[in-house]
Amino acid sequence: MAAGLLEDDDDQWDFIEKHPWAKHMVITIAILFFVASVSYLLWVDQPDFAPREYWVKVPGVEGLERSDDAVAAPTFNITLRVNTEGISRAVCGRGDRVDVAYEGVPLAHGDLPDFCVPPATVGSIPAVASSEGLGLPDELYERMERQRRRNERVKLAVHVRMHEITGSRGSPLLLSCTAILHGRPKGPFLCEVFGLPRHLETARGG
Numbered sequence: 001m002a003a004g005l006l007e008d009d010d011d012q013w014d015f016i017e018k019h020p021w022a023k024h025m026v027i028t029i030a031i032l033f034f035v036a037s038v039s040y041l042l043w044v045d046q047p048d049f050a051p052r053e054y055w056v057k058v059p060g061v062e063g064l065e066r067s068d069d070a071v072a073a074p075t076f077n078i079t080l081r082v083n084t085e086g087i088s089r090a091v092c093g094r095g096d097r098v099d100v101a102y103e104g105v106p107l108a109h110g111d112l113p114d115f116c117v118p119p120a121t122v123g124s125i126p127a128v129a130s131s132e133g134l135g136l137p138d139e140l141y142e143r144m145e146r147q148r149r150r151n152e153r154v155k156l157a158v159h160v161r162m163h164e165i166t167g168s169r170g171s172p173l174l175l176s177c178t179a180i181l182h183g184r185p186k187g188p189f190l191c192e193v194f195g196l197p198r199h200l201e202t203a204r205g206g
């Protein structure tokens with residue numbers, strides 16, 4: 001048995017010595033395989049996952065009057081906050097748009113600008129959402145006023161879209177957020193995050 005194995009080995013070496021290209025080919029394939037494996041691992045385990053924590057504030061509003069009395073269109077100054085704690089490089093987003101709704105009725109929309117947030121901070125990105133018509137439709141105005149009078153919370157649904165953000169690998173991001181216009185607690189309430197590739201979801205909390 002041992003003799004047979006040695007003979008086989010000798011045969012192999014003979015083959016390689018007689019055909020130097022065979023050795024080069026084996027080495028080339030090994031190098032290609034190694035490079036491909038390392039690239040794949042670097043791509044999969046890329047440490048710069050997208051931020052998980054976003055919230056919005058509405059520092060200024062106007063035009064939320066009854067439409068007959070209004071002199072301005074509903075306008076919302078919005079601040080998107082992005083928490084980059086635990087992320088070791090700047091996070092940049094390619095902005096798309098913001099949409100503001102109250103009780104399921106779209107009220108205003110606007111552009112979200114492109115932005116960059118330094119690592120390990122909470123960045124603020126300002127945006128303005130507005131609409132065309134003056135004031136609020138009567139029914140919506142009444143509902144908002146009723147909530148205010150009863151000291152109930154007046155909640156806005158703010159949807160924020162980006163074309164992509166650092167760590168999303170080209171995927172668009174949708175944030176579904178709640179902002180409190182009136183009442184307590186004022187939050188902040190973290191946005192629900194949609195659109196990150198599935199394997200990045202597992203980085204949540206990591």
Ligand SMILES: *[C@@H]1O[C@H](CO)[C@@H](O)[C@H](O)[C@H]1NC(C)=O
Nearest residue numbers: 059060061062075076077126
């Ligand atoms: C919104 O912000 C701008 C400045 O960025 C300010 O001039 C404007 O008065 C604000 N509007 C409201 C309704 O707070």
